Every structure is written in structure tokens, then in C-alpha cells.
Amino acid sequence: MxxxxxxxxxxxxxxxxxxxxxxxxxxxxxxxxxxxxxxxxxxxxxxxxxxxxxxxxxxxxxxxxxxxxxxxxxxxxxxxxxxxxxxxxxxxxxxxxxxxxxxxxxxxxxxxxxxxxxxxxxxxxxxxxxxxxxxWGPPFVPATAEAVLSEAKSALGDEAERFELAKTRLGRPVNGIRIGKADAPRQVWVNARQHAWEAGGAWVGRGFVEWLASAEAKDLRTRCCVHFIPIMDVDNVALGAGGKEALPQDHNRDWSDTPFHPEVAAAQKRITEIQASRGLDVFMDLHNPSAGDRAPYFFGPFGFERMTGLQRENYQRWIELAAAHLSGPLKVEPKYRFATYVKTEEERGRMSSGWARAHGGEGTISITLETAWNTPESTMENYMLVGRQLGRALNAYLKEPRH
Ligand SMILES: [Zn+2]
Missing domain, CATH: 2.60.40.3120 (Immunoglobulin-like)
Structure with missing residues (x-):
């Protein structure tokens, strides 16, 4: 029955x-x-x-x-x-x-x-x-970030330390990890997802951190400390919102003296401390570009062509090493682009890359990687490969002493 x-x-x-x-x-x-x-x-x-x-x-x-x-x-x-x-x-x-x-x-x-x-x-x-x-593309949500951070921590033990950067306006944790010793002579800050929709940038970040946690990066970990935030705009990623041009301004236009987003304020505070104690070597922001951009590229500093001395030398050395290492299938353009669509000095100043340039030292480079998302090669695996290649480029860049 x-x-x-x-x-x-x-x-x-x-x-x-x-x-x-x-x-x-x-x-x-x-x-x-x-x-x-x-x-x-x-x-x-x-x-x-x-x-x-x-x-x-x-x-x-x-x-x-x-x-x-x-x-x-x-x-x-x-x-x-x-x-x-x-x-x-x-x-x-x-x-x-x-x-x-x-x-x-x-x-x-x-x-x-x-x-x-x-x-x-x-x-x-x-x-x-x-x-x-x-x-739209391979999703990368706060649960993915949690898995990346906990795997890196368990692979590295004492060589890494997890931290909570801030709580978002809606109370969600924005988590990060420090790989290498806090007082290492070389210091690097990398963050992804200031624009919530740009999931590909976060997959690049995952490949980067997995490379950093690998045996290949052991030497780099002894002389460099990398501070990494897999998702900055946690609220909008969790809510499935795009984030870009959010009100009153999105995360990447919020790096003023009075940030709206607590995680931006917290990042500024930590970067300022890094610069004051050890000096910041590299600030890197991971993004995805527009639909028509079929190859990854870096945004460099405004006024690059007029730069001289150490600053110019460092930016030049970075783009050459990046072009040599980010060799495909998502092959990076060998020349910088410049975010000339941002018209005013005021707005340029509150982009994270501009803020980091203004608050870093003479030897600091601040760069933005835009990884193409609209190609048959723009897969999870290839994004992560870009991340590993980025790690190798960074390793090569930091082999030379900071002047
Ligand atoms: Zn973006």
C-alpha cells in the first residue's frame, strides 16, 4: 500500500x-x-x-x-x-x-x-x-575566496597569516592573506574585484596566490611579503551586483581622504603603514576590461613618457618582464595603456592606482592588470595561468635590489 x-x-x-x-x-x-x-x-x-x-x-x-x-x-x-x-x-x-x-x-x-x-x-x-x-563567466564568490585563502594558509603554515581587512557596510568580512614575513625587505600589495562583476580578475588572483604558495616561490617568500585581497567589493559580489559606477562611487573611485567603503579605508591604512615601515615595491589591482579588448594589458602611470630616473626605469622594467612572462594563451600587450578616459585630476587621484602612486615612494610601481574576458581563451584555467605568470614576473622584478 x-x-x-x-x-x-x-x-x-x-x-x-x-x-x-x-x-x-x-x-x-x-x-x-x-x-x-x-x-x-x-x-x-x-x-x-x-x-x-x-x-x-x-x-x-x-x-x-x-x-x-x-x-x-x-x-x-x-x-x-x-x-x-x-x-x-x-x-x-x-x-x-x-x-x-x-x-x-x-x-x-x-x-x-x-x-x-x-x-x-x-x-x-x-x-x-x-x-x-x-x-556570464566562471563565478568567483566569497565562498571561493575563502577556499583560496584557507588552502594557501594550510599549504604555507607559519609562512602565511590570514587577516580580516575590514567589515563591509553590510557587515560581511573582507578577508586577506599575508604571504612571507611582515618585515620582509620587499613589500607587495595585490587586490582584485574592486569592480564586482570582473570575476576573471579574481581567477587571475587565485592563480597568483597558488603560485606564491608553491615550491617554485619559496625563494621569493624569504625576501618578499605579499599582501593579497581576493575580493574587495564583497557586498556587491555576494549580491550579484556589477559594482562598477555604484553610488556614491565604486571602490576604484573611492580612494580619497574620506572613503565611503570601509575596506578601502582599511587598505589605505595598511598600505600607508607598509610604506612607512619597509617601503612599498608594487601595488597591483586586478580587473577585466571591455568586451572589445581581446588581449590583457596593463594600465601604467599618467605622464609615463615624461618620467625620468628610477621611477621610469622601474615601470619600464616591469612592463618588459610582464611581456616576457605573460606569454599566452592570454598574452599581455607589451606596452602600457593609460586611463585617459578619466578626465580630471581629482578623479584620477581617487583611483586606487593613483592613490598608491601618490602614497608610495620614489621606487614604488602601481599598475593595473586588465585581463581580457571576451575570448575563447578566457577560461578559469587560463586566468589562473595568467596569475602564475604574474607571480613569475614579480619574482624576476624583485630579484633586482630596490634603489
Ligand atoms: Zn574594473
């Missing part, structure tokens, strides 16, 4: 299985526009998080799929403004290859997007089970 009942119940569940979109997890974001059950066609746009920057990131789980089912995912731009009078262009939410996963852990790229005349991006995915995960 019981058995017959449960079979009946199961039958009714299967009969009513239908496609559902879930986003109730870290980084989740999708606003459903159309969900056509019969055709297996889903249209979404990135959901607007008021005041939390560009609606470009999307990340969801589609439940109720059958093994082998063909799903058509359509992505359109959010139609409402993210700031008064500003609607985000579709290019930011429509990678040539989106990513999907059958288990939420291993991500692969979709086939190349089809684009319609109405600016809708169409992706095709074949399911393997009752759910499929779909995202």
Missing part, C-alpha cells in the same frame, strides 16, 4: 516538473523576461540592484531540466537605468562565450553566441541532469 502510494506521488512530481530559475545563492542574478516551458527557451536580463552599479553580471541555476534537453538561453540588456539617465549597453552582459556547469563547480564555455538584430544574445546548452548552471 505504502509503495503504491509513493510511486503515485513520484509520478505526479515528474508530471509537474517544470523549468524554474534559482538565484538564491552568493552571486546569483537573473531577471526572467520569458520562460517558455514547452520550447525550453529562457530569456533573462541582469537584474538591476539599485545604486549597486552596472547590471552586467548574471548567474543562475535552471532547475527542472531533463537529461539531454536542449536549452536556449537568451540574454538582453537591462532596460532600466543604473544611474539617472544611464542605461547600460548590451555588450557588457553578452560575452561571445557564456559558461555553463552541470555541478556548479566545473565550468565550460558555450559555443559562440548568436546575436539577433534586436541586440539579444542567444546561447545553446545541452543539459545532463535535473539542473544546469548558467553564468
Amino acid at each position: 505504502m509503495k503504491a502510494f509513493s510511486i503515485l506521488l513520484m509520478g505526479s512530481v515528474i508530471a509537474h516538473a517544470e523549468l524554474r530559475v534559482a538565484t538564491d545563492f552568493e552571486g546569483g542574478n537573473a531577471e526572467v523576461v520569458v520562460l517558455d516551458q514547452a520550447a525550453g527557451r529562457l530569456r533573462i536580463m541582469p537584474e538591476l540592484r539599485e545604486g549597486r552599479g552596472w547590471p552586467c553580471w548574471w548567474f543562475m541555476r535552471l532547475d527542472g531540466t531533463k537529461p539531454g534537453q536542449a536549452i536556449t538561453l537568451e540574454v538582453q540588456a537591462q532596460t532600466r537605468p543604473f544611474r539617472p539617465g544611464m542605461v547600460l549597453s548590451a555588450a557588457w552582459c553578452q560575452p561571445d562565450q557564456a559558461v555553463f556547469s552541470h555541478d556548479g563547480k566545473v565550468w565550460q564555455q558555450t559555443a559562440k553566441v548568436e546575436r539577433t538584430a534586436e541586440k539579444v544574445a542567444v546561447y545553446h546548452v545541452q543539459t545532463e541532469g535535473p539542473s544546469v548552471w548558467l553564468a
